Amino acid sequence: MLFVWVGAVLMTTGVVAATLGGDRLPGVCAGCHGEEGVSAGSATPTIAGTKTETFVQRMRDFKTGNRTATLMDRIANGYTDDEIGRMGEYFSKRPFERAQQPTDRAMAERGKHFAEQYCASCHEEAGTVDDGRPGILAGQWLSYLRFRLEDYRLGVDRIPKKMRLGIESILHEAGVEGLESVLQFYASQK
Amino acid sequence: MELGMSNVTRRQFLQWTAAVGTTGFPLTGRGSSGRVVVIGGGVGGITAAKSIKKAAPSLNVILVEQKKHYSACFMSNEVLAHSRSLESLRFTYDGLWKYGITVVNQSAVAIDAAVHKVILEGGAVLEYDRLIVSPGIDLRYDVIVGYNRRVAEKLPHAWTSGDQIGLLRTQLEAMQDGGTVLIAAPKNPFRCPSAPYERASQIAWYLQRYKPKSKIILLDAKEIFSQQALFMEAWRALYGFGTQNSLIDWHPASEEGTVTRVDPDAMAVYSGELDTVTKGAVINLIPPQMAGMIARTSGLTDDTYWCPVNKTTFESTKAKDVHILGDACNAQDMPKSAYSAASQAQCVAAVVVSAMSGVGEIPLFTHLNACYSILGQDWAISTVGVYRSNSTGTILQSVEGSGGTSSPGAGATQRKHAVEYAHSWYQNITHALFT
Structure with missing residues (x-):
């Protein structure tokens, strides 16, 4: 159903956008998410390279309140499905550029072990691909990853049972530092 | 005039x-x-x-x-609380040439x-x-009696960043503990509606740490202001607002808040219908x-x-x-x-x-505005808006059911994250403009 809908969006707006040499609407996101969706700010996530379906689902979750936000819920409410589809199309075609940020090598090495054991079945290929819901983790900003994980841990946001069990297992084995090491691993991907 | x-x-x-x-x-x-x-x-x-x-x-x-350089107004209030350098607000236009844009100085x-x-x-x-x-x-310079370009060198507006922000910071540094900082905010519309109140917060944060016997008097030409409930919540929690020892006193228009004339020699402003005089060791008059x-x-x-x-x-x-x-x-x-x-x-x-x-x-457009204000240690608030025009281009209004402010009573974690997101916004917007 979603797929059909996105296709329809392309048919109605694609012509105008192409004639204009690019749709300018996604430009409104740049203030916080960076030019072309690549964030130069250390807390806002890069949204370039996100699959259209993932993008649309995120925006819907913001609208319904299924995903907590600092202000994205209040913004998502103002945009139509058509506009969200156009934005999703735009960012899906922009390359994800990994953040250049300092990470703790020893911690990342330890985190790799946890990531492979508990995260890799959904966050495939070391979190470098967006294959639907999870989004790209590799090279995402560390502050943002911490914020999200904190929301998941505290139960502010609902997550799949498998992920909750994974987090609990890591906490049991290595405490909060264990979780941080997983984030260090994903953030350190160059 | x-x-x-x-x-x-x-x-x-x-x-x-x-x-x-x-x-x-x-x-x-x-x-x-x-x-x-x-x-x-x-x-x-x-x-x-x-x-x-x-x-x-x-x-x-x-x-x-x-100008050869751009001085950002956004984030400039942080300079007053000593959490940002004046230099960090300065950018050159050199980066634009590589996009094929001709810059004529x-x-x-x-x-x-x-x-x-x-x-x-x-x-x-x-x-x-x-x-x-x-x-x-x-x-x-034609609204407030006695105010002009020269007076603004003594009573800085600090509303165009750069030198004026530097001047206000220098005056705050030179002020003795126990001094009064007077801020005068104008009627709507003006540049950055929440900025006078963010400024009051940032200066209060500075005074609290370095000159705790001082206070701020905020004279306002309005009855209400942007995100007022959120500002006052923070002022109560951080700066004793509403108590006798409050670092910030706010006077709306109905309480003699509208400044009508200034006497720079006496470092005094006159406001309201009763021509109430208020003196300040530092006067930040935002005209x-x-x-x-x-x-x-x-x-x-x-x-x-x-x-x-x-x-x-x-x-x-x-x-x-x-x-x-x-x-x-x-x-x-x-x-x-x-x-x-x-x-x-x-x-x-x-x-x-x-x-x-x-x-x-003509492509229709759905606009976005997002503003963060940083009010103290680990405390930021936000307001956003989504706007659409009508087909004849006579009305541009907020889309129903969207936008608004962050929640009063938002947890400490949310408020702290908002500070990081605010700085992240600054990094992104300046990166998009100048590199």
Whole structure:
């Protein structure tokens, strides 16, 4: 159903956008998410390279309140499905550029072990691909990853049972530092 | 009144043009491609220039800006609390050349929309197919008695960043503990509606740490202000607001808040119907504002001192093929902010490229504004808005069910994250503008 809908969006707006040499609407996101969706700010996530379906689902979750936000819920409410589809199309075609940020090598090495054991079945290929819901983790900003994980841990946001069990297992084995090491691993991907 | 030169008449303009000729900037690449001139190297102007060049690389895009450096107003309040350096607000225009934008470091002194020409201070004339005017604000020296450009060197407004912010910081540093800091906020509309209150918060944060016996008196020409409940919640929690030892006292218009005259020699301001006198060791007088000078002298403003525009295309209702954006235009519900200017610039880029490529169809646009205010240690709040115009371009209003402020009572974690997101926004917007 979603797929059909996105296709329809392309048919109605694609012509105008192409004639204009690019749709300018996604430009409104740049203030916080960076030019072309690549964030130069250390807390806002890069949204370039996100699959259209993932993008649309995120925006819907913001609208319904299924995903907590600092202000994205209040913004998502103002945009139509058509506009969200156009934005999703735009960012899906922009390359994800990994953040250049300092990470703790020893911690990342330890985190790799946890990531492979508990995260890799959904966050495939070391979190470098967006294959639907999870989004790209590799090279995402560390502050943002911490914020999200904190929301998941505290139960502010609902997550799949498998992920909750994974987090609990890591906490049991290595405490909060264990979780941080997983984030260090994903953030350190160059 | 200190409004600079009077309106440029058509005859004057033609005289100037005849005197200087049209040398200096030959029209290269006109015809199939065309030329866009952008006046004003702020958030609106730069974003428009870059977006147009990106969408239509064959267009000749010229940015006219008299200053060599840009000093950001957004985040400048942090300089007052010593959590940011003045230098970190400064940027050069060097990064724009690599996008194929020509930066002309001169002042634009007149526009003749009838013949599609801009005249520069040096006398050179720039012809354009479409003109984008994004001059920002000028301060009004004709409203408060005794206030003028010279007085502003003693009673800084600090509303155009750079030297003025530096001056206010220096005065705060020189003030003795126990001194009164007086802030006067103007009526709406003005640049950045939440900034006087963020400023009061940042100065309170500074005083709390370095001069705890001092206090702030905030005289306001309004009854209510942007995100008032959120500001007051923070002031109560952080600065004793509402108690006898409050670092901040706020006086709305009904409590003698409207400043009507100043006496700089006595370091005093007079306000309200009772002509109440208030003295300050430091006086930060933020005066009423108006559209930048080029917009006024070129007849682009109306009796509000702002520029009326079509709300869909941002084309001036007074001059064809001239688009006005950012703080200078009247965008109704959209506040005068950096984020608004960038959003309007994306819209105007689409409109201009569409028109110049002969598409004819005007693309509709849904605007966005987002503003963070940092009020103290680990405490930030936000307001956002999504805006859409009607089909005739007469109304630009907030989309129902969207936008609004962060929640009062938001947890400490949310407020702390908002500080990081605010700084992240600053990194992104300045990166997008200058690199």
